[in-house]
Amino acid sequence: MSNPNKAKGTAWESAIRDYLNYELDLVNDYGTFFDPMSGENIRRAAQEGSRDVGDIHAAPFVLEAKNTKRPAVPTWIRQAEREAEHAGFPYGLVVRKVRLQHTHMGRVHVSVRTWTRIRLALGMSTSAFRELYGWSVSLRGLDTSRWYLTTTVRELADLIRDYRRTVPGVSARALR
Template sequence: MANPNKVKGTAWESAVRDYLNAFLGLVDERGKFLDPMNGANVRRAAQEGARDVGDIHAAPFVLEAKNTKSLAVPTWIRQAEIEAAHAGFPFGVVVRKVRGSSVAVGRVHVSVGAWTRVRLALGVSSAEFAARYAWTVSLRGLDTSRWYFTTTVRDFAHLVGDYRRTVPSGVSARAVR
């Protein structure tokens, strides 16, 4: 019998992938890719062992999916950013399931640094960026490495679409510091 936690995690990853693909218009009404070779398709990544590359690739983001009761958001964000670097993507984020809710209201968590780099790449003010994608901030004490921003999967899907339409694909987000 399969590990029940692994089954729940895989189901959450697949639900997020399917939601983003549908939201971004990359699949037909049955969930089949319109163009299977399109690099914009959101995909679950193959496990890479010690050099893990995250759970879901939604260029330019690597998503680390979490379906757990206990929270360790700053630790998860660090993990997502390491895995994004392994995959060669500029941004690592965490997407966490909210019990008893649809995928759209799941939570997406991002570090202050990644939030700032995405905002600058889009060329919008902090206030506009926060309002447009319904970001809220979590400040955990004086240690800024534990601070992060949160939005919903629905608002994050809008962000992914806007980023892809606005930022030229050849522009490195690392250059926008």
């Protein structure tokens, strides 16, 4: 790969995919899927041009992976939500690399609207959802479209597991 930035992005996407597959017990110790055909597997998505479908599919979430020096979280969140819509998934999240940290410490960002939809699907109160998954709030001025919530990739693995156990019919096949 001749573009070093693309190589960094691809490496970050692969690290997220591998970490989530391992944490969700979808692969063995060698990284081989227990069920290669399962819609539950976390996979890097093929790029589809102007109708991009996100970087990683982790049903019911589409993850947009970012490995950059300067954050632009509200813009990235809008991109992730648009790409989730293109992919036919209900939720778009951003996963940003934290320099010099392990994959599980990556930051997961979500809009207030999407956070609320996930919380309601799980049937949880605001405080219980915030505490269980370690969400923190970022309020950027008076423009509510720039507000978002943040947790870690480690907590995201727990959220995916719990969502799949709690909400009936969640798999990549059921979402298409």
